[in-house]
Amino acid sequence: MKLAVRKIALERMQILIDNAISNAKTNPELSQRQASLAQKISMRHNIRMPYILRIVFCKKCKSFIAPGINSTIRLGRTSVKSIRISCNLCGHTYRKIIAQSS
Numbered sequence: 001m002k003l004a005v006r007k008i009a010l011e012r013m014q015i016l017i018d019n020a021i022s023n024a025k026t027n028p029e030l031s032q033r034q035a036s037l038a039q040k041i042s043m044r045h046n047i048r049m050p051y052i053l054r055i056v057f058c059k060k061c062k063s064f065i066a067p068g069i070n071s072t073i074r075l076g077r078t079s080v081k082s083i084r085i086s087c088n089l090c091g092h093t094y095r096k097i098i099a100q101s102s
Contacts, residue, residue, distance in 0.1 A: 009045045013038040017053050022064030035064030060092035 035056065042049045054056040058065050065071035065087050076082035083097040 007046055009041050013041050023071045032064050058087040059094050061090040063089050
């Protein structure tokens with residue numbers, strides 16, 4: 001029973017985030033609402049949101065940031081390869097380090 005609830009909750013979070021990303025340009029209020037519903041599902045069922053879904057939330061203001069629409073994504077120019085993601089709502093910038101394959 002618990003496993004079935006968890007699976008359904010994960011599927012619904014995935015659907016909501018996918019819809020939020022597709023609606024981000026045309027209807028930003030709706031996309032923000034869909035993303036917050038996904039977070040509420042995660043909290044209600046005490047399920048950690050997968051990394052793919054978590055990456056679309058700002059780490060500082062916790063709002064939904066659609067890649068390229070209300071956030072800026074840049075590649076780092078240092079010896080450590082990274083992706084810099086800047087939230088256009090609060091201005092916070094954070095980095096995701098890219099693993100080096102040798």
